Amino acid sequence: MISASDVSAGYDGQMIVHGAGLHVDSGEVLGLIGPNGSGKSTFLKTLYAALRPRAGLVTVDGQPIGELRGTALARRVAVVAQESPGDLPVTVAETVLLGRSPHRGALASFTVEDHRTAASALRMLEVRHLADRSYATLSGGEKQRVLMARALAQQADHLLLDEPTNHLDIRYQHELLDLVGRLGLTTVVVLHDLNLAARYCTKLVLLSEGRIVAAGTPVEVLKPELLNEVYGITVEQVYTDGCLQLLFSMPSEQLGVGTLDLEH
Numbered sequence: 410m411i412s413a414s415d416v417s418a419g420y421d422g423q424m425i426v427h428g429a430g431l432h433v434d435s436g437e438v439l440g441l442i443g444p445n446g447s448g449k450s451t452f453l454k455t456l457y458a459a460l461r462p463r464a465g466l467v468t469v470d471g472q473p474i475g476e477l478r479g480t481a482l483a484r485r486v487a488v489v490a491q492e493s494p495g496d497l498p499v500t501v502a503e504t505v506l507l508g509r510s511p512h513r514g515a516l517a518s519f520t521v522e523d524h525r526t527a528a529s530a531l532r533m534l535e536v537r538h539l540a541d542r543s544y545a546t547l548s549g550g551e552k553q554r555v556l557m558a559r560a561l562a563q564q565a566d567h568l569l570l571d572e573p574t575n576h577l578d579i580r581y582q583h584e585l586l587d588l589v590g591r592l593g594l595t596t597v598v599v600l601h602d603l604n605l606a607a608r609y610c611t612k613l614v615l616l617s618e619g620r621i622v623a624a625g626t627p628v629e630v631l632k633p634e635l636l637n638e639v640y641g642i643t644v645e646q647v648y649t650d651g652c653l654q655l656l657f658s659m660p661s662e663q664l665g666v667g668t669l670d671l672e673h
C-alpha cells in the first residue's frame with residue numbers, strides 16, 4: 410500500500426506539485442497521467458524518496474517513506490525511472506543481477522538463488538537471449554525491458570514506473586503492462602498513452618499544472634470534457650470488447666499555430 414497526502418514538492422524554490430495525494434491498495438495498478446511538465450515524474454520521485462516533499466507525507470504500508478533508507482527501501486520499493494543509468498561496461502545479466510543487491514550482504518557474492526531470480530526476470534521480459542550482450546549496445550526498447558527485469562529481480566512488493574513503455578513497440582507496450590497487472594504488486598505507473606492507461610490501470614490520477622484534477626476509475630477520470638480542458642484536444646469515447654477506448658482529434662483551428670520561420 411502506498412499513500413501520499415497533501416504532498417507539495419519542487420526544485421530550487423520553485424514549487425511543481427501542489428498538495429497532491431493518492432492511495433494505492435495492495436496489488437492495485439494506479440496510473441499517473443497528465444500533460445508534459447504537469448509534475449508526474451516529480452510527484453513519483455516523492456513516492457520513492459528521491460525527492461523530499463516540502464510538505465505532506467508519503468507512506469509505504471503505513472510507514473513514512475523518509476524512515477526507509479538504502480537496502481530497507483530497495484527491498485520494499487523497486488523503481489524504473491526515466492533517466493537511464495549511464496552506459497556502464499556491464500552485461501545484461503550483470504545489470505539484472507544488480508537488482509539482487511538489496512538482498513545480499515555488503516561483501517557477499519551472489520547466490521544460486523540470486524542467479525535463478527535474475528534469470529527468471531530476464532525470461533519474463535523476453536530478454537534472456539541478450540544476457541551476455543553489453544548493456545550499452547542494446548536498443549532503447551531492449552534497454553527498457555532489461556531495466557524492468559532488474560526491477561523485478563529486486564522482488565520488492567511495490568513497483569514505481571516512469572513511462573515504462575518508452576521505446577517499446579506496440580506489442581511490447583501491451584505485453585509489459587499486461588505483465589505488470591499480473592504481478593500482483595502495488596504499482597504506480599506514469600503513462601502518456603491514455604488508452605493503455607484505460608486498459609491496464611485499476612485507478613487513475615490526472616495531474617494538471619501540478620495539481621490533481623481527477624482521480625478514480627479510468628471511466629471516471631477519462632471524461633472527454635475534462636481531457637479537452639487539460640490537454641486541449643477533442644476526445645471521443647468508444648467501447649471495443651467492453652473496453653474503454655479514446656479517439657482523439659485536434660480542432661483544425663488549433664493546428665498550424667507553430668511558426669515555420671526557420672533562419673537559414
Ligand SMILES: Nc1ncnc2c1ncn2[C@@H]1O[C@H](COP(=O)(O)OP(=O)(O)OP(=O)(O)O)[C@@H](O)[C@H]1O
Nearest residue numbers: 420421425443444445446447448449450451452599
Ligand atoms: N531537476 C529539476 N530541476 C528543476 N526543474 C525541474 C527538474 N525536474 C523537472 N523540473 C521541472 O518541473 C516541471 C515538471 O516536470 P516533470 O518531469 O515532473 O513533469 P512530467 O509531468 O513528468 O513531464 P513529462 O510528461 O514531460 O515527462 C517541468 O517544468 C520541469 O522542467
